[in-house]
Amino acid sequence: MRGIETVRHALRLSALSLAIAWAALPAAAADGSTAIRLPDTSRFPESVTSLADGTLFVSSIADGGVLRIEGGGAAATPFLKPGEYGTRSTLGLLADERRGTLWVASNDATAIGAPGPTATEGGWVKAFDLATGALRLSVRLPGGKALANDFALDGDGALYVTDTLAPRILRLKPGAAAFEVLVEDDTLKNGLDGIAFGIDGNLYVNTFLGGEMFRIGMTNGVAGRVTRLETTRPLKFPDGLRPFRDGFVMVEGSGALSRVTVSGDGAKVQPIGQFAGATGVTVVGNRIWVAEGQLSLLSKTLKDSREAPSFHLRAMDVE
DSSP states (O other): OHHHHHHHHHHHHHHHHHHHHHHTOOOOOOOOSEEEEOOTTSOSOOOEEEOTTSOEEEEOTTTOOEEEEOTTTOOEEEEEOTTGGGOOEEEEEEEEGGGTEEEEEEEOBGGGTBOOSSOOOSEEEEEEETTTOOEEEEEEOSSSSOOEEEEEEOTTOOEEEEETTTTEEEEEOTTOSSOEEEEEOGGGOSOEEEEEEOTTSOEEEEETTTTEEEEEEEETTEEEEEEEOEESSOOSSEEEEEEETTEEEEEETTSEEEEEEEETTEEEEEEEEEOSSEEEEEEETTEEEEEEOOGGGHHHHHHOGGGOOOOEEEEEEOO
16 A cells, blocks of 8 residues: 555656646747637647648647647637547647547646546547547556657557656557557656657657657567657757657747757757747648647636636748
8 A cells, every 4th residue: 555655646746746847837929920829718729730731630738629720720610629528638639641530638637737627537548530520439548647648650550648647658559449558667757748750760759847858769569778868958848749851840848849850869959939838739741830838827827817818829831
């Protein structure tokens, strides 16, 4: 029993640390060339994903649900209504056009100040039909406290998920009804967040609290060595991470949007834009969309909405 209580205490401290870190985030000014204002029913966007035609999907850590925004920035319409199918606070999103699926992370985020629209406990990953919105699959993360954060897909359609409250990356293989632990390593304990595959076939992740970036060696679907990469500048609350050309694009809670290029055990982090409390990023051709989550204002706004900020997706084009 003492061991169980120790684990529970550690998880509570992790959630508290995450809440404190979010409260410390600066709300930097944003000046995107293209902006879409989100409705007040979808506050504090956490993730954004896209289709090849420019259609966007955006989650909401405060209100739940998923919005769909047609290419060109037309009016946002609900793809997943808040609380529908037992969902709660929505975080990571990833569209898999090849298989016609939208992956959605749904969590009880009460510990970090977002009670969400339902009382569903735990961390969940749900798959929805991109065309109809029908629920295809619903799988709970194993163990006690867990928070499903972000996603990556391999070529076979297996889904990889970061668990922010545990130093582990989970995998859900096609046709499986439960997650397997791909890797669990104490070096990943500082709030796993963004995740993406590199052109070398290895898996890359960052840690929100630690400001770290790691490579997990992958060989024939088997995880190998976990390597901490030396970044060319300190990372400040790194979050969404997506493949881009020969590397990645990454956003940070500090507001930075950067290109990341890995060479050996080092990562060149080159800022290319500045946004307000950036949380999510997606790529459509040469256009990069950023979700301005402004999580530093989360607790204050949910307690007193009289001075609630507006929320936007903003884009910039990269040559």
